[in-house]
Amino acid sequence: MKTIHFHHTTHGPSLSAMRTLHARMRLLAHRRPQAALVLQVLLLTLFWYACDAAARRLHLPLPGSVLALGLLLVLLAARVVPATSLRRGADWLLAEMLLFFIPAVMAVWQHLDLVRAEGPRILAVILVGTLIVMVSTAVMVDLVWRWQRLRREGRTHAR
Numbered sequence: 001m002k003t004i005h006f007h008h009t010t011h012g013p014s015l016s017a018m019r020t021l022h023a024r025m026r027l028l029a030h031r032r033p034q035a036a037l038v039l040q041v042l043l044l045t046l047f048w049y050a051c052d053a054a055a056r057r058l059h060l061p062l063p064g065s066v067l068a069l070g071l072l073l074v075l076l077a078a079r080v081v082p083a084t085s086l087r088r089g090a091d092w093l094l095a096e097m098l099l100f101f102i103p104a105v106m107a108v109w110q111h112l113d114l115v116r117a118e119g120p121r122i123l124a125v126i127l128v129g130t131l132i133v134m135v136s137t138a139v140m141v142d143l144v145w146r147w148q149r150l151r152r153e154g155r156t157h158a159r
Contacts, residue, residue, distance in 0.1 A: 025085045033088065040089025047072065 029036035051071060052064025060067065075081040108115060115122065 029084075029088060037088045037092055040086050041092060042089075044086060044089050044093065 025036065025039070028039065048065060048068045051068035054060075055062065055064035055067050072081070076083055
């Protein structure tokens with residue numbers, strides 16, 4: 001997939017480079033950043049919806065959102081989907097993440113008796129789950145950092 005680089009010219013990218021979706025997304029982000037944001041959020045949402053529908057139809061043992069996350073990670077790692085094509089939408093979703101927790105808070109409010117009865121267990125599961133996520137994330141970041149450092153050192157020694 002071609003990647004275009006914006007040079008400081010008045011004409012912008014060439015028409016031949018605009019044939020790719022990535023080039024069009026970059027051009028849209030350059031000319032109309034708000035429209036690019038909306039389009040990227042829409043694409044991420046449609047990707048999640050398609051993976052959710054596939055997971056249900058195929059009776060997969062994992063939720064569609066996990067499938068979508070895994071597939072998107074593979075597509076990003078393989079550079080089939082450049083990260084810059086989704087950066088604005090992903091940044092906005094992360095920044096507004098608190099809005100996605102409001103329905104969960106309302107559901108807890110509706111089941112206060114259950115929370116009172118099972119609160120300590122629920123809290124323990126949340127704390128242990130959070131600890132597991134934090135430790136596994138730290139281990140993965142450390143492994144990737146070491147791997148990248150070894151790759152960089154290998155390149156400099158090869159020269």
